[in-house]
Each structure stands twice: as C-alpha cells, then as structure tokens.
Amino acid sequence: MTRSESGATPEAAVLRPHAEQQYAAELARLAEHDDRPRPPGWRLSPWAVTTYLLGGELPDGSAVTPKYVGPRRLMEVAVATLATDRALLLLGVPGTAKTWVSEHLAAAVSGDSTLLVQGTAGTPEEAVRYGWNYARLLAEGPSTAALVPSPLMRAMRTGAVARIEELTRMPSDVQDALITILSEKTLPVPELDTEVQAVPGFTVIATANDRDRGVNELSSALRRRFNTVVLPLPAGVDEEVDIVARRVDQLGRALTLPETPAGLAEIRRVVTVFRELRSGRTVDGRTTVKSPSGTLSTAEAISVITSGIALAAHFGDGVLRAADVAGGIVGAVVQDPASDRVIWQEYLETVVRERPEWRDFYRACREVS
Structure with a gap:
C-alpha cells in the first residue's frame, strides 16, 4: 500500500505528523461526501467520524483506511458521547490504542488534535485552567495580556476538542478543577472578574490506564461528568x-x-x-x-x-x-x-x-x- 493509497500526505519536515496532517486527504474526501447532519462546531458528521476511524468506501470508490480495529459499537458510542454535553473517558489496559483513538477523534471532529494536557504526578492546576506571564503580571498586574490560556481554555474559546492523557496520573485536586468546566461549560477567571464560556463544539476526551486504579482515582463527582468507554485488547x-x-x-x-x-x-x-x-x-x-x-x-x-x-x-x-x-x-x-x-x-x-x-x-x- 502506497502513501497515496492510504490517504496520508507526505510530511518530510516532521518525524511524526499529527493525525489531521497525515490523513488530511482522507478527511477532505470525507467532508466532500458527507451530507449527514453535523453537530454544531463539528467538521464532519458522527457517521463520517466513525467511518474515518473504522475505514470504509466512499461513493466515489475511494477507500478510507481503518485507524482502529475493534468493535464498531464502541466507536459509535464514543462518537455519540462527543455529540452530547458529556465528556468521554477512554479506559483500558496499556496498549489498547486509547491515545491513538483520542487523537483521531479530535482530528476528525475539530480538525485539531494538539490541544493536549499530559497528566503526570507533577501536572499543575495551571495546565487545566490557566497560568500567567509573570513578567507582565509583575509589570502590569492581572490583565488579559498577562493570562496564559491552557489547552482546555483555548478549546473552550474555539469550540474544539481538548485531550487529557493519563487522567488518573494527575493529582486529585488538579482533576477536580475539571468539574466546573465539564458541568457548567465555564471557566471562571476571578483575578479578572470574568469567565470563559465554551462555544459549540467544545468537548473533552480523557484517557486512563485501568492498571492505575488507586494511583489518583477519580472522584465520584468527576466520574459522573464522563461517559466511559472501555477499549479491550484485540479479541483474537x-x-x-x-x-x-x-x-x-x-x-x-x-x-x-x-x-x-x-x-x-x-x-x-x-x-x-x-x-x-x-x-x-x-x-x-x-x-x-x-x-x-x-x-x-x-x-x-x-x-x-x-x-x-x-x-x-x-x-x-x-x-x-x-x-x-x-x-x-x-x-x-x-x-x-x-x-x-x-x-x-x-x-x-x-x-x-x-x-x-x-x-x-x-x-x-x-x-x-
């Protein structure tokens, strides 16, 4: 199979292109043939997003390569979740393609898979909410210019998909900073006496390794904000x-x-x-x-x-x-x-x-x- 046959585009300048770059041709062909209803802020319909993930043939005879090999119903549930006001949690043992699916979902839904927060034991709350340019903060005081938006804040402003990797690796107090964002679709900025309200298309996809249970397990309040899809190991x-x-x-x-x-x-x-x-x-x-x-x-x-x-x-x-x-x-x-x-x-x-x-x-x- 050649690169053109797979729908991928050459990206000689980078070692590992983002999904929306590597599969730009396939995404464009899907958009061209996609005549089904699209949720507000989405680049493709849920049907087209699922076709992008699982592969298929378009009306013009061109092929869409599968990105995920597994039960179709799981991907349909994941895509349908993103079309509601619920966030999506992809759960599974290591190596079940959680990150891979997360990236391709974001690429197909909003055309941008780079709004990413990497969860670690040292992830600060600023990575979820916002930070400050301290040079400007000291010189000017709190201001919009001094504020440094997190990937989630940028996704809220633009109506895009934000991704959180290894959610259960993050400290519990940092996890809980997500509760207001996911339930109210609002991020308060008390220092500026303002808030950021999410525009249509905003959603969150998080991944978690079920071998990490007990590391920083999700609170019941946060877990209720997610629909969980468990990705299994290959069946055979x-x-x-x-x-x-x-x-x-x-x-x-x-x-x-x-x-x-x-x-x-x-x-x-x-x-x-x-x-x-x-x-x-x-x-x-x-x-x-x-x-x-x-x-x-x-x-x-x-x-x-x-x-x-x-x-x-x-x-x-x-x-x-x-x-x-x-x-x-x-x-x-x-x-x-x-x-x-x-x-x-x-x-x-x-x-x-x-x-x-x-x-x-x-x-x-x-x-x-």
Missing part, C-alpha cells in the same frame, strides 16, 4: 496480527526504513507469544503458563517488530527472521530480572521448545537470554 490472534501489521507498515514508511518483506509469520509468532504470556494459557488451551509483570500489549508487539525490521534491513539480509525479533521479545517480557527471567525460561522450555516449527525462534531466544 488474527485481529491483533492485522493491527500490528498495519501499524508496522505505517511506522516503517514514516521512519523511511528500507523495504523489508512483510514477515507475517514472525508477526504472528510475536503476537502469539505475547497473548499466551499475558493470558496465562497457550492458544490451544492445553498448557497453563505464568504471566510476567509487563503488560505485553499490542503497542509493544508493534515496537518489537519495527525494531526487528530495522535489524533485518541494516544488519541482515533484508528478511525478517526469528533472530531479529528475539532480543526485542526478551526485553519486553523480562521487566523484572528476578521473577520475569524465571517465567520466560520456563515458557521457552515448556512451550516454545515443544513446537517443532519454532526451533529457529527457540535457538534465537536462547542465545539472547
């Missing part, structure tokens, strides 16, 4: 292999890696290993295995394969082989050297070694282990 091996293959192809072109055969056999092998270890059972259901401490997500499988392609292209014969992915797999599995190494060695000897068609993979993993 074939679905996960398809996701990994698509993303590896996209990343390979973005990083201008040399052309390398698809290596679907190795992709399937990596996905199988990750699925077996995180589920605690082999794919045939006959053997129970111990699960390591890592998440072994789809995103990590993509990283392992992409690194393997770079090895094959620059230090091998250009064909993705077991030796190219073995090191990446071991690095992903053995997060805790004390416990994970034992689990990995046991998996190698009781599962991998017993598969005759995996002998090359077994030898490669033994070498790097």
Whole structure:
C-alpha cells in the first residue's frame, strides 16, 4: 500500500505528523461526501467520524483506511458521547490504542488534535485552567495580556476538542478543577472578574490506564461528568496480527526504513507469544503458563517488530527472521530480572521448545537470554 493509497500526505519536515496532517486527504474526501447532519462546531458528521476511524468506501470508490480495529459499537458510542454535553473517558489496559483513538477523534471532529494536557504526578492546576506571564503580571498586574490560556481554555474559546492523557496520573485536586468546566461549560477567571464560556463544539476526551486504579482515582463527582468507554485488547490472534501489521507498515514508511518483506509469520509468532504470556494459557488451551509483570500489549508487539525490521534491513539480509525479533521479545517480557527471567525460561522450555516449527525462534531466544 502506497502513501497515496492510504490517504496520508507526505510530511518530510516532521518525524511524526499529527493525525489531521497525515490523513488530511482522507478527511477532505470525507467532508466532500458527507451530507449527514453535523453537530454544531463539528467538521464532519458522527457517521463520517466513525467511518474515518473504522475505514470504509466512499461513493466515489475511494477507500478510507481503518485507524482502529475493534468493535464498531464502541466507536459509535464514543462518537455519540462527543455529540452530547458529556465528556468521554477512554479506559483500558496499556496498549489498547486509547491515545491513538483520542487523537483521531479530535482530528476528525475539530480538525485539531494538539490541544493536549499530559497528566503526570507533577501536572499543575495551571495546565487545566490557566497560568500567567509573570513578567507582565509583575509589570502590569492581572490583565488579559498577562493570562496564559491552557489547552482546555483555548478549546473552550474555539469550540474544539481538548485531550487529557493519563487522567488518573494527575493529582486529585488538579482533576477536580475539571468539574466546573465539564458541568457548567465555564471557566471562571476571578483575578479578572470574568469567565470563559465554551462555544459549540467544545468537548473533552480523557484517557486512563485501568492498571492505575488507586494511583489518583477519580472522584465520584468527576466520574459522573464522563461517559466511559472501555477499549479491550484485540479479541483474537488474527485481529491483533492485522493491527500490528498495519501499524508496522505505517511506522516503517514514516521512519523511511528500507523495504523489508512483510514477515507475517514472525508477526504472528510475536503476537502469539505475547497473548499466551499475558493470558496465562497457550492458544490451544492445553498448557497453563505464568504471566510476567509487563503488560505485553499490542503497542509493544508493534515496537518489537519495527525494531526487528530495522535489524533485518541494516544488519541482515533484508528478511525478517526469528533472530531479529528475539532480543526485542526478551526485553519486553523480562521487566523484572528476578521473577520475569524465571517465567520466560520456563515458557521457552515448556512451550516454545515443544513446537517443532519454532526451533529457529527457540535457538534465537536462547542465545539472547
């Protein structure tokens, strides 16, 4: 699949274009053929936004590439939520494409995915509300010119989608600064005796890792302001292999890696290993295995394969082989050297070694282990 076939536009000046830049051609074609009702402030109708996410064919025969592979109903619920006055919370284990979906939703709805607040333990309240240019504040006192708007304030003024990554990583008092914004659609600025009122199109998409429960769990008051959509891990091996293959192809072109055969056999092998270890059972259901401490997500499988392609292209014969992915797999599995190494060695000897068609993979993993 060529870059033009995917609907992506070349962005040679940046390493990783925003979704609205990379898929500008697809978004433009969707807008051209979109004759359905659009909520106030939206660039596309809910139907077109869902088509952009899940892929499809337009009336002129052009294809829209899928950005998310998973249950259609989940994306319909997410898009419908954004069309109401509710904010959207995307919840799931690491690697379930929460950030990816958030970015593409913002790009399709408002044409701007960059109004982003990154949640961390040190995120200040100013990142959610507003800050000050202290040089001007000291020289002039509180004024509109001295105020530094947050991404949420800018989204409220322009009727755009604001994104909050890792909401549960933010301190509880910073999280609660969202309550008035989400319920009243207003951000008070008491220093200036004024407020910012959201214009149509404004909404918030937040993501949270459900393994972070208990870190800074959302208050019941804040949770009520969100509709929650739980993004699952891929349902089957074939679905996960398809996701990994698509993303590896996209990343390979973005990083201008040399052309390398698809290596679907190795992709399937990596996905199988990750699925077996995180589920605690082999794919045939006959053997129970111990699960390591890592998440072994789809995103990590993509990283392992992409690194393997770079090895094959620059230090091998250009064909993705077991030796190219073995090191990446071991690095992903053995997060805790004390416990994970034992689990990995046991998996190698009781599962991998017993598969005759995996002998090359077994030898490669033994070498790097």
